[in-house]
Amino acid sequence: MRILIFLLGISLFSCQSPDLKKVKTTGKQVEINKQIESDQEIEDFVKPYRDKIADELNTVYSYTPNSMYKNDSPYNSAIANMMADAVIELGSPVYEKRTNNQIDAVLLNFGGIRSGIDKGDITMRTAYNIMPFENEIVVAELSAKEMKELADYLVKSKGKHPISGLKIQLNADGKLASYEVQGDKINDDETYHVATSDYLVTGGDHMNFFKKAKNVTVLDYKLRSLLVDYFKSKDTIDISSDDRFTQKNKHEKK
Amino acid sequence: MKRSDFIKTGVAATALSTSGLSLLSSFSKPDQQKRITILHSNDVHSHIDPFPADHSKYPNLGGAARRMNYINKVKAQNPNTLIFDAGDAFQGTPYFNFYGGELEYKVMSKLGYHASTIGNHEFDNGIDNIAAQLEHADFDLISSNYDLKNTSLDGLVKKHQIYDVGQFKVGVFGVGIELEGLVSKDLYKEAKYLDPIEIAKDEVKYLKEEQKCDLVICLSHIGYKYNSDKIDDIKLAKATKDIDLIIGGHTHTFLEEPQVFKNSAGKDVMVNQVGWAGLQLGQIEFYFDDANNVQAVESSIAHI
Numbered sequence: 001m002r003i004l005i006f007l008l009g010i011s012l013f014s015c016q017s018p019d020l021k022k023v024k025t026t027g028k029q030v031e032i033n034k035q036i037e038s039d040q041e042i043e044d045f046v047k048p049y050r051d052k053i054a055d056e057l058n059t060v061y062s063y064t065p066n067s068m069y070k071n072d073s074p075y076n077s078a079i080a081n082m083m084a085d086a087v088i089e090l091g092s093p094v095y096e097k098r099t100n101n102q103i104d105a106v107l108l109n110f111g112g113i114r115s116g117i118d119k120g121d122i123t124m125r126t127a128y129n130i131m132p133f134e135n136e137i138v139v140a141e142l143s144a145k146e147m148k149e150l151a152d153y154l155v156k157s158k159g160k161h162p163i164s165g166l167k168i169q170l171n172a173d174g175k176l177a178s179y180e181v182q183g184d185k186i187n188d189d190e191t192y193h194v195a196t197s198d199y200l201v202t203g204g205d206h207m208n209f210f211k212k213a214k215n216v217t218v219l220d221y222k223l224r225s226l227l228v229d230y231f232k233s234k235d236t237i238d239i240s241s242d243d244r245f246t247q248k249n250k251h252e253k254k
Numbered sequence: 255m256k257r258s259d260f261i262k263t264g265v266a267a268t269a270l271s272t273s274g275l276s277l278l279s280s281f282s283k284p285d286q287q288k289r290i291t292i293l294h295s296n297d298v299h300s301h302i303d304p305f306p307a308d309h310s311k312y313p314n315l316g317g318a319a320r321r322m323n324y325i326n327k328v329k330a331q332n333p334n335t336l337i338f339d340a341g342d343a344f345q346g347t348p349y350f351n352f353y354g355g356e357l358e359y360k361v362m363s364k365l366g367y368h369a370s371t372i373g374n375h376e377f378d379n380g381i382d383n384i385a386a387q388l389e390h391a392d393f394d395l396i397s398s399n400y401d402l403k404n405t406s407l408d409g410l411v412k413k414h415q416i417y418d419v420g421q422f423k424v425g426v427f428g429v430g431i432e433l434e435g436l437v438s439k440d441l442y443k444e445a446k447y448l449d450p451i452e453i454a455k456d457e458v459k460y461l462k463e464e465q466k467c468d469l470v471i472c473l474s475h476i477g478y479k480y481n482s483d484k485i486d487d488i489k490l491a492k493a494t495k496d497i498d499l500i501i502g503g504h505t506h507t508f509l510e511e512p513q514v515f516k517n518s519a520g521k522d523v524m525v526n527q528v529g530w531a532g533l534q535l536g537q538i539e540f541y542f543d544d545a546n547n548v549q550a551v552e553s554s555i556a557h558i
Binding site: 050 | 288302303304314315316317318319320321322323324326345346347348349351352353357360361364365378379421422435438440468469498508509510511512522524526528532533534535536537538539540541542543544
């Protein structure tokens with residue numbers, strides 16, 4: 001009886017006040033797949049944007065007789081070497097105009113090679129696939145001490161990062177055996193001009209030595225634009241892995 | 255279609271089904287059961303087209319035109335639907351490189367998005383580009399923990415927004431990730447990052463206590479979970495109260511289903527994130543019923 005009276009009282013009250021309260025929550029993930037039809041209005045709207053891009057991306061700039069992937073070989077790969085060499089070749093003249101200095105070395109990051117290149121035509125799409133991001137090339141002025149830290153970093157990460165202007169050899173135990181910049185050993189009084197990306201120069205990928213640079217020059221040149229210019233300048237790109245980063249075999253140790 | 259429905263059953267529903275008080279349900283008119291639907295995406299990264307059919311990981315998945323179709327279907331079933339994004343709409347396909355975000359924002363507008371928040375990749379062409387692209391957005395850009403006073407986004411980005419959905423008020427605020435070390439300073443310029451938890455507490459207080467919102471939703475681009483002290487959605491959920499839903503992004507986390515955590519007041523808060531690239535949409539349904547009925551049911555349990 002007490003319950004009935006209580007409920008009656010409540011029901012009268014609730015009829016006056018339609019105050020609503022959250023009583024239940026459900027949730028799910030919906031996969032967007034081919035079972036869902038495409039909306040024609042969106043299709044029609046996007047098409048001209050898509051077509052314009054396709055036209056430009058399919059423009060053929062160059063040709064490669066070999067496919068290049070970043071895991072092709074240990075320590076240095078053709079595609080990494082191509083990227084780093086391109087930065088010296090096309091970045092150094094820009095840097096020289098600004099500062100009267102040349103780029104001594106290049107260090108990019110392995111993770112930044114976003115795609116490989118299949119053998120055959122090289123197009124603008126190739127450049128977008130390798131480098132979809134907007135990263136810019138910068139040049140950091142490093143002391144000999146920081147150059148040694150850079151080498152330690154490369155030894156620890158066992159290469160594969162795109163480098164140019166450097167020559168590194170590990171002994172059979174994986175320790176640094178020799179290290180050269182532009183063919184010379186590190187000179188303690190020298191300042192080195194090292195090109196990298198605006199991401200890495202702020203210490204990205206734990207490249208903390210870049211944070212100690214006494215000067216950083218922004219080239220206002222996107223890495224992707226540089227790659228496009230590089231492809232445009234070559235009929236054929238035939239690059240392979242080389243001796244810029246190597247390790248002595250066990251039997252050479254003796 | 256994959257359906258992994260999560261159902262959080264409230265006290266009221268449990269009481270009704272287990273106590274056998276069928277008398278009670280007759281007091282609640284069926285049309286008083288109301289529902290708000292939330293559809294959400296994150297980290298779409300300029301993926302306007304589906305992945306190609308020969309893609310190794312996501313063949314023929316995603317696509318804005320399909321997303322539009324699904325949104326329309328849901329809206330037809332429930333006009334009380336809100337559509338949100340948790341940031342990083344920009345960067346990832348040539349659409350961004352060629353058009354700078356114009357197409358992403360135009361398409362989101364056509365899809366009927368109500369709001370998005372600022373992801374770190376929104377800064378990829380500079381903070382001034384975000385301001386420029388907002389011209390193409392018919393939705394709100396909401397960020398509560400970036401102080402944008404001395405930037406071109408001042409006045410263009412909202413700290414919060416309240417959406418009237420049927421008879422309900424849905425309050426939305428947004429939190430973004432620390433930019434220093436992640437984005438070049440010359441891109442974010444004078445934008446200042448403020449502590450997401452403190453800001454969230456202020457926003458919730460305003461939206462819930464002052465504005466009496468029926469739901470409070472946080473659009474977050476801080477990331478789902480870090481095994482460090484770094485603030486994430488789970489820590490945010492636990493450290494605050496009165497947030498009903500955190501729509502996350504940044505870590506590209508594919509959750510099997512939306513997750514539920516206890517907030518600082520011991521109440522449930524749902525956290526969801528749907529990977530990236532528009533491969534999925536999150537769909538959350540909030541059911542409402544007469545508050546007095548709910549209390550009656552709760553009281554009657556005590557009496558019985």
